[in-house]
Amino acid sequence: MPATNTTSTHDHGSSGGSDLLWPRCQSPGDLAVIEAIPLEQRGLPACTYDVVLRAGRLWPDRVALSVMRGGSDYMACAQRTFGEPAADVTRAAKALRRCGVGRHDAVMLISPNCDELITATLAAQAAGIAAPVNGSLAKEHIAQLARQSGARVLVTACPQLDPAGVDIAATLVAAGLIDTVLLLRPTAAGPPAGSAPTLDGADVAYLSALTAEHDAEPMIDGYADSAELASLFHTGGTTGAPKLAAHTHCNEVTDAWTVAINVTLDEDSVLFAALPLFHVNAVIVTLLAPLLRGQAVVWAGPLGYRDVGLYQNFWRIVEHYRLAALSAVPTVYSVLAQIPVDADISTLASAVVGASPLPETVRRDFRVATGVELTEGYGLTEATCASARSFADDPRPGSVGQRMPYQQLKAVEITPDGLWRDLPAGEVGTLAISGPTVFPGYVVSRTDDDFVLDGRGTLRDGWLDTGDLARVDDDGFVYLAGRAKDLIIRGGHNIDPALVEDALLAHPDVTAAAAVGRPDIHAGEVPVGFVTVRAGSSVTGDDLASFAGGRVTERAAAPKAVTIVDTLPITDVGKPYKLALRAAAAEQALIDALSGRPGVLEVRGEVTAGRPSVTINVASGADRAAVEHITKSFALDCTITTTTSDAHDDQETACVR
Structure with missing residues (x-):
């Protein structure tokens, strides 16, 4: 699919002229030209509900979403135009309001991806605040996140979509945390057969049944102020305890817009989405950004990149839907590079990689197999999503990309007493970010009216301490030098090593512990532990793996193996060397x-x-x-x-x- 550098001919009206909303952003030199115009003059929508309604006004009959039922049955999908989500989100938001959701109330969403989850996620931001949660977390973690969010309404999967949905709901209801449960149906499933399951202590209904009771007339009180909260995304942080990172509507719309202007594809290009909607990349990159640009998105089935059938048919899916772009983690591209191309994939023009370091061999093999150059990106939940991107036509070896427009990135030295000193370009230090995408803080409590937020040491005068080590050159390109947080990324999900380490250290024979990710062909990484034990101990690595597996609060963090060593490696200055x-x-x-x-x-x-x-x-x-x-x-x-x-x-x- 040919790229275009022209501005949109469809974008007009209250959202701002096309010359302001869609500047050229195809090479590193465009950054200074873009930032010569203040962001507030660009005419961005104020909130995500405005993004949805705007898309419905501009492209009511253009296909927006094609949601597959699964990789093995990839031609079966639910398809909607841009006009339909605008109506569906409005109806669902009104239904949430009827359930008691106000502007400052969170709606918890726990479900595999499906057509209705897209609607529910956007509707939660229109009526109140979306709090998407990974359903594979331990129930204790999910309950803790429910308490932090204060959500009383849970949107989850019906038994036909995921049997775990009602089970999770029952646990939260029994704990007194949830009193309304709204069920989602599988994609293209048709009307539900029979009534919804019952749960003592909660009202249970199919979301589709409630939305059918409302009209699609835009709700005036759905237009949130740009500074109000849009969502709460959970992250492991640096302590192993679950945290809820708050995003404002300004955070999300701005980051989605910078992603949209960086896409080198025209409005007729089709994007592919397979990451779960509890992940910021799914919401920002493959949901909001295409809504802003008027680009169609094909969504994978509920298993996403874990669907074996998806890989078996991937190149035929590219041909069938004429896919032009996708984003994934390195292990996905590693697998795809080994699958013989058995279809016409000439439309595929862009493949973005992130979440973990990209081995040069993965880049090379994917290029040889497909003719497409992988481009790297960098981001984190606390800066909404994307903060740097690469250019296929201007590669900078070793870099994860140039800073995104209106975001400032620098390397700083953090002294032992907590002072920050800016470092010259090219010198390695702790990477810091400022700008309109930096989050306002983590949820620490809530009052009767709103949430209380705190940066918990990551925010300083508007700058975010990313915890990553990097150098930034004069052109704003970022070169990572190590992950200060040492997160383990399992199937795209971040696992804090502290979860594993704390569990291992609870054993009386363990004197020191360190957890890292071991490469895995299915999950990308799985957690493993290294420990030292007291002299004379007879404990084995298998004993410790079993012990820690029974203590971690998140099943995914259970170590696959534990190795007993004489000493744990340290750097010259005495810090752990993972x-x-x-x-x-x-x-x-x-x-x-x-x-x-x-x-x-x-x-x-x-x-x-x-x-x-x-x-x-x-x-x-x-x-x-x-x-x-x-x-x-x-x-x-x-x-x-x-x-x-x-x-x-x-x-x-x-x-x-």
Whole structure:
């Protein structure tokens, strides 16, 4: 699909002229030109409900959403024009108001992706505040988030969509946290058969039944002030305790707009979405940004990138829907690069990667397989979503991209007494962000009228301490130098290592603990632990893995393995050195994967250029192609060496992902 640098011909009216709303943003040099005009003069919608209604006015008959039932049945989908979500969101928002949701009330949403969840998420922001939650969290975590949000209304999956939905609802109702439960149906399922399930202590109904009772006349009180809260997204933070990061309507609309102007595709391009709607990327990048630009989005089924059928049919899905762009994590692209292209994918022009470091081998193999260059991005929940993006036509090796318009990024030195000192361009320090996308804080309590927010040490004079180490050059390009938070990213979900470490340290024989992510072909990373134990202890790694698994408050954080070591590695200044542990974990992952493979002589993990890598030594007669095939399932940089009969090595680089 050809890219265009022209401004929109459809955008006009109260939202601002096309020359202001859609400036050229296709190269690094455009940044200064864009910022020469103040953001407040750009004419952005004030709130997300305005974004929805505006799209309905401008493109009432253009296809907006195609929501698949699943990867195996990818041609079966629910399709709606831009005019239909505007009406559906309005009706659903009125239904939420009827359930008692006011402007400062949160609506908890726990459901796999489906057509109705898109409507419910936007309606929650129109009526009150959306609080989307990952349903795979431990019930204790979900209950804690319900208490923090103060939500009394829960939108969740009916048993046909996800049997866990009503089970979670029952737990929250029994705890006295929820008194209204609204059920979502599977995509394209038709009217519900029979009445809704009953729960003692709560009103239960299908959301679709309630929305049918209301008209689609825009609700005047749905237009929130830009400074009011739009959503609460949960994040593990740095302590392991669940936190709710608050987003204002200004945060979300501005970040979605900067994403939309950075897209190099025209309005007829079709985007692909597969991340869960409890993830900020799904809401900002694949929901609000396309609504602003008038671009169609094809949504994967409820399993998203965990759907085996999606991978089996992926290239046919690209051809069928004429997809032009997608975003995913490195492990997804690693898998896709190994799937033979069995369809016409000439429309695919953009593939954005983020959430974890991108191995160069993944970039190379995806480009070879598809002809599409992966472009990196950077962002975090506390800065709404996206803060930096790359340019396919102007690659900056090692960079995650240039700062987004109107966001300021810098590296600072944080002294032991907490003082900040700005560092010169190109010097590594803690990355800090300011601008209209920086969140107002975490929810710490609420009054009768509103939430009480606190930056909890991450905010200083409008600047956000990201916890990441980076350098920023004179052009605003960011080069990450390590993850200060050392988050473990499992299937796109952030796991704080402190959850694992605290559980391990609770064992009486453990004297020190560190948790890192081990590469995994299915989840990208899984948590593993490294510990030291007291002298004379007979405890084993399996004992400790079982012990910690029973204590973590989040099932996904249960360590897959625990290794007992003599000492944990530290840096020259005495700080924990987790890169070495990540390299050791990568080594073990490859050892397990190559176990029993004839001719594999050695697997060695190491730190190379600031990232974990693995060297595999094979005998000259080994089936090298088979070894490479196995290692390509892991998102890692790898070198395979061959030992010949005269003990000389013949070395070449292979892809381990």
